Amino acid sequence: YDREEHTLRELRIFLRDMCKKLASNKLFFMFTKPVDTEEVPDYPTIIKQPMDLETMMTKVDFHRYECAKDFLNDIELICQNALEYNPARTSADKQIRHRACSLRDYAYTLIKTEMDTDFEEKCQEISKKR
């Protein structure tokens, strides 16, 4: 039991660092906080499952991620939401779509290069048992 809790503690430390790195990149500022439904009233009519990096940091602290795959699923959600909400040919929409794709690719690459494969496999085994 303790060994598993130690593994998940180490995962949370890694994922907090991931959130920090992603949120500190100016390119991704529009993904750092929930969309303000006062400013953008049609957002919740289009995007049914909003996600952002600040919410993800809170989910880390609430032990909502048991492996990096679960974390990347929420990164994917941020990306898909942005592609859905910004479909237009305008440069504004194109720029947000490009940044959403950059966020996704940067997150996958950070995890692939900085996380030990065996460690993620151990986390996924723990996650399956729970």
Ligand SMILES: CC(=O)c1csc(NC(=O)C2C[NH2+]C2)n1
């Ligand atoms: C987080 C997100 O995807 C987002 C926040 S504002 C926005 N889009 C716009 O403000 C307009 C540019 N075309 C609509 N997208």
